[in-house]
Amino acid sequence: MHEEHGGRTILLAKTAGLGEISMCGCGVVSLHLGSVTLRLESQALLQVERMIQDALDQMCELAAQRATSGVVRNHVH
Numbered sequence: 001m002h003e004e005h006g007g008r009t010i011l012l013a014k015t016a017g018l019g020e021i022s023m024c025g026c027g028v029v030s031l032h033l034g035s036v037t038l039r040l041e042s043q044a045l046l047q048v049e050r051m052i053q054d055a056l057d058q059m060c061e062l063a064a065q066r067a068t069s070g071v072v073r074n075h076v077h
């Protein structure tokens, strides 16, 4: 939760041992990871999501490149 201003906070997602994401009624999304809290506009959260997706795609690509050198590719995207 960010500064108290009477906004209603809704829990969007929670992962045990990792953290949680909640959204304030004013549109600010709070991403809690351990002792770290990131506050983002909901639009920025979408950008973070895309950036993570890009990173995952890149990881898969790198894994696939390694896999082509002999090992069977077993990761379908």
Ligand SMILES: [Zn+2]
Residues within 6 Å of the ligand: 002, 005, 007, 024, 025, 026, 027, 028
């Ligand atoms: Zn708020």
